[in-house]
Amino acid sequence: DAGITQSPRHKVTETGTPVTLRCHQTENHRYMYWYRQDPGHGLRLIHYSYGVKDTDKGEVSDGYSVSRSKTEDFLLTLESATSSQTSVYFCAISGSGREDEKLLFGSGTQLSVL
Amino acid sequence: GENVEQHPSTLSVQEGDSAVIKCTYSDSASNYFPWYKQELGKGPQLIIDIRSNVGEKKDQRIAVTLNKTAKHFSLHITETQPEDSAVYFCAAKGASGGSYIPTFGRGTSLIVHP
Numbered sequence: 001d002a003g004i005t006q007s008p009r010h011k012v013t014e015t016g017t018p019v020t021l022r023c024h025q026t027e028n029h030r031y032m033y034w035y036r037q038d039p040g041h042g043l044r045l046i047h048y049s050y051g052v053k054d055t056d057k058g059e060v061s062d063g064y065s066v067s068r069s070k071t072e073d074f075l076l077t078l079e080s081a082t083s084s085q086t087s088v089y090f091c092a093i094s095g096s097g098r099e100d101e102k103l104l105f106g107s108g109t110q111l112s113v114l
Numbered sequence: 115g116e117n118v119e120q121h122p123s124t125l126s127v128q129e130g131d132s133a134v135i136k137c138t139y140s141d142s143a144s145n146y147f148p149w150y151k152q153e154l155g156k157g158p159q160l161i162i163d164i165r166s167n168v169g170e171k172k173d174q175r176i177a178v179t180l181n182k183t184a185k186h187f188s189l190h191i192t193e194t195q196p197e198d199s200a201v202y203f204c205a206a207k208g209a210s211g212g213s214y215i216p217t218f219g220r221g222t223s224l225i226v227h228p
Contacts, residue, residue: 033215042120042220043158043203058215090157094216101146101207103216105157 006106019078023091032074116141120219137204144206
């Protein structure tokens, strides 16, 4: 979608290796989010950011870390990937104002941990 | 924190029928209720939203209703078409503090049979 891109789109990795997913936005929105989507669980929040270097945990943050050194980039890192982290990962952004409240999602990253 | 329940998990209808998806929320501080549609292989996209000062909102074949007293809101799709087949997510969001982060329902897979 215009305004937000995720990379890579697909990733296959081995258990125990570190993995970093990137989210890049051109909307200058304050809030950025990482979700994972699994069958039967919907969208679960991993971590979110409310500004540069300001991040907080979501409901499924164990095993994940994030960093936001610039407004436009939000990185999700799996320090040591496990098979339970096989999932589709979505980044989303939203603004602070009433007109920017809706989430704009990226196209997702399919991650397979073997 | 906020808890959003969404029903049904799967909904199968014939083309031309109406479809209704229901959500309940727990946090009375929530004041913004968006609905997202996710097509296969894509990220969710906002299709309609409603704020707590409004009881109903329509956009062509889709409508959303909100009952603040009962803390539930619903998505109504009339004259369904095969292209309406997708996963639909409801969400609830507040205006400040922890409630500012949106909470999603688990999703409804809508199947429209030609």
